[in-house]
Amino acid sequence: MTARTLLTDARLIDPEAGTETRGDLLIENGRIARLGAGLAAAMADAPDLRRIDCAGRALAPGIVDMRVFIGEPGARHRESYRTGGLAAAAGGVTTLVAQPDTEPPVDDPAVIEFIARRAAEVCPVRVRVMGALTRGLQGRQMSEMGFLQDAGAVAFTDADRPVADPTVMARCMRYAASLGALVVHHPQEPHFARAGCATAGFFSTKLGLPGVPAMAERMMLERDLALVEMTGARYHADMLSTRGALEALRRARAQGLPVTAAASVHHLTLNEFDIADYRTFFKFDPPLRAEEDRAALVEAVAEGLIDVIVSSHLPQDEELKRLPFEQAAPGAVGLETLLPAALQMVHAGAMDLPTLFRRLSLAPARLLGLDCGRLAPGAPADLVLFDPDAPWVLDRARLRSRSKNTPFDLRRMQGRVLATFVGGRQVFDRAAEEAA
């Protein structure tokens, strides 16, 4: 392969400028060298050039997925860096940010080194790691954040486990602030959330499922926002899902606090009625919400109150899903379905493609201090080529993830990734794969 690749006749999605234009893009030494209209004509005779005809399809900066669980170390049977990496590449995710709730957890620099080595060996996309906020994710003592940061941790979080004790949280945030580190938290009041597996309301009542009040999210977020005010730490809510929390976030933003938030693609596209018939593939933490909450969340993504969209990729054993609803494990795989599912919002007219990629690529990259997420000369050539309109039906057996727990099985999807590039190297080619 030559060091130069020219992608011609693409619909260039630029989330920074907020534009989409027809043009070409030149990759040189793993980076975007030039882009724009007329580039292909000017380079018609250039030698040593691999040319790829995009045929008018969309080309955007690769997705930076901030919330991914990979089971290494400790749970490779759920997802390995190889399978997770294949899924990411097929989904247009060029950087996956691994959660620290592995076994052992990422509370020791050696674990980050292990992950970096494994990823380099077998994973076709870039891997970044969040470190544990507290030792053993126990919510009691702070982790060695400095060492973890030196080893490459891009942020600190206890993943799915909220830090209940405000004293501990305040100290972690103060310390993180001194490192300039980003604190990521799962804002669910754990005393409320512990017993429940569905959003408290008439629907949970009818199903006879113990409910978590939607307020559990706003309560914990409000506490965290108060702590941000106290400590000055940079804070990111890992997944918001309720209207009440959005209003709290809006107030904090207006106040000028350094807070950001993500929403998972599942909470943006599904609602509580999907758990009818006790379908455990629709069990999430936080649980799916009322339709009004989902609609408010989409609006928040469109206007930018929600900065980031994540897949919240959580592979689970089939056995852990084939249980009564209360006992079943929450979560779904999402790396491969993140973009097609998120495109629903574009097709519904809620936002345009540059806005969507601001949330999928640019904003998370900026938040984590990564150079990617942009479609600009000098940026890494991490790219996704996709057909936003291509219809297809999802067959979960064909997912590349080791685990197949998707809520979208047999769903009609619209929009499909055609090719993915990481540092200029093509890591996914649908046409070649389908020909094989």
Next chain:
Amino acid sequence: MTSASPDAAPPDGAAPAFAHRRLLGIEGLSRDDVTAILDLADRYVAQNRRADKKIDALRGMTQINLFFENSTRTQASFEIAGKRLGADVMNMSLQTSSIKKGETLLDTAATLNAMHPDIIVVRHQHSGAVALLAQKVNCAVVNAGDGRHEHPTQALLDALTIRRRKGRLRRLTVAICGDVAHSRVARSNMILLGLMDNRVRLAAPPTLLPPDVGRYGVEVFHDMEEALEGADVVMMLRLQKERMDGAYVPSQREYFHRYGLDHRKLARARPDAIVMHPGPMNRGVEIDSLVADDIDRSVIAEQVEMGVAVRMAVLDLLARNIRAERAQEAAR
């Protein structure tokens, strides 16, 4: 000796209602379904009062009572119902402790299915577990109570009791009192009584009501006496002891004072109001012994009798549908 089951077909020759292969809840039943079950159950009440109680409606059929949660009363009721209909009845009581994971539930389902039972009666501590099991077996399934979700045969036996005592099952005012939040009995009853056009009132402290319960179309009261005003039926629910230690209500004695049914509170109901309880009762907690044992008001023992008849009716109707299905398959 009667050897055939009573005729469930309506006298005008219309198709018999209840064309179901399973009974997972009251939700999904029509008024005609409920009426068909109750009409047939009425005949079994008469039958059960005779010396020779046995018929052969389920002869050759195997019924398994699969109880993941202990319930001596419900299990006994289903066992007697099956045996009186001539089924081979097997009881399996699986202690919670030996069921660590739900995959055992599906494994158990697959194992039992391979033994070709015709009807499985299931009780499970988790909502939706019976529906999950029903997906994995070919036979008829009866929900004998799943978590906080539904307990359809309890609601049906309550309905039969009310209909026999009040002469109708419509336009009655029924007060359901106590721990609605954790009660599958209350949920099934709210659906059934609403379906049949009755006025349902709930009386409970807010801590024992599930979220948005008013959307069942019921009136919610926190004052028990107000809820009982003019009621035709007072239906008490069991309150488990571990919920009275300050977790959901301050204490047993405060609960009894405010929500326990005694003659003083009952005086607000109609003079001919009946008192019901699904059992087992906590005397002195949710119900005063004087009320529970008042033969003029309490129909608690009668509910148990109706339970056997209603379960016979349900099993019989399911068996008819199984046989009809098999006849159709054979004809093909």
